[in-house]
Amino acid sequence: MAYETYQQRAARAAEEERQRAARAVAAGDSDATGAPALAATLGPEYACRAGVPRWGPVKRWVADAGQLLRCRFGIASVGGVGPRGRVSDHPVGLALDFFVDRAAGDALAECAVRNRGALAVKYVIFRQRINSGSGWRMMEDRGSPVENHMEHVHISFNTAPGGSLASVRC
Template identity: 35%
Template sequence: MRIVVTITVALLLVVMSLPLILVSVARLSRAQTPHAAISTSAPPDQVPEVGRPPEQPSGRERITSRMRTVRDLVRQQFGVPHGVGCFRENDRIPGGGRGEHHLGRACDFMLSKGGARPSAGQQARGDAIAAWLQANAHRLGISYIIWKQRIWSPGRAREGWRPMSDRGGVTENHFDHVHVTVD
């Protein structure tokens, strides 16, 4: 009888402690996630969380608030002297559908002008932008990144950068800009 009572009391203590354990684990995991790596002055409530459904574009720029946040953070962090292209009315994908630019969920961070190949310094800036986006992908809600005819996505991060087929030119193959799409 005494063993049964001891086991019952022990189980009760574990069950009663479970909510506290779960809260502690959640706090610990939040402290170790990539959002701690974001170096920005943006208040945390302006950086959208991952796992939300895709947003609708808004404002005169016709991009989502998540895309606007990513665009602004990249501009702050790296500067983009050759511009950022986001919404495009005529953005189409093979098969006739609308592309992510038309949906307000994609931006291109231009590293050179007029379809020219970027210099070594410009490529280094592109590498830094792409690496920063990768490091902060989960926190920022990034769906995928395209750079130098390669694609990377958080869902397939273990595969690293995957090659893409030749689309024809410097711009089409993303050698002169880093493309990012958000959820």
């Protein structure tokens, strides 16, 4: 039930952000979307900014890494800043949750781990496994598919930016 409620809130927030971004693009506000400058540097796959879900006031390097990954993997739903019942990087703007199917999640998680330095990734969690750069290890059962990260890839980021996003290869 909590997962369904979260999904509904996330879908509403994503739609609101799509509408806001579309209005900004229509008004020619490239600063609001960030797409033109970043797309010029990173390639056209980065210019999918109009579909960005609202992920809140995450750190700039988190937003940039999240946008790059979201666009490269075609992910529509991404969660960001928000309260958590456990210790988490979400409240301070240093974590994103990418809601994906298994195949996309596996590819995204491996990409994030492989490009840890450039993306400033601290650790990745997916399907009750965690990887901080030294390989995947199982986590304790937290009691639900959401808490066990079965339907989303959680990426926590470092407190400082990484390297050049142009070097990211997925």
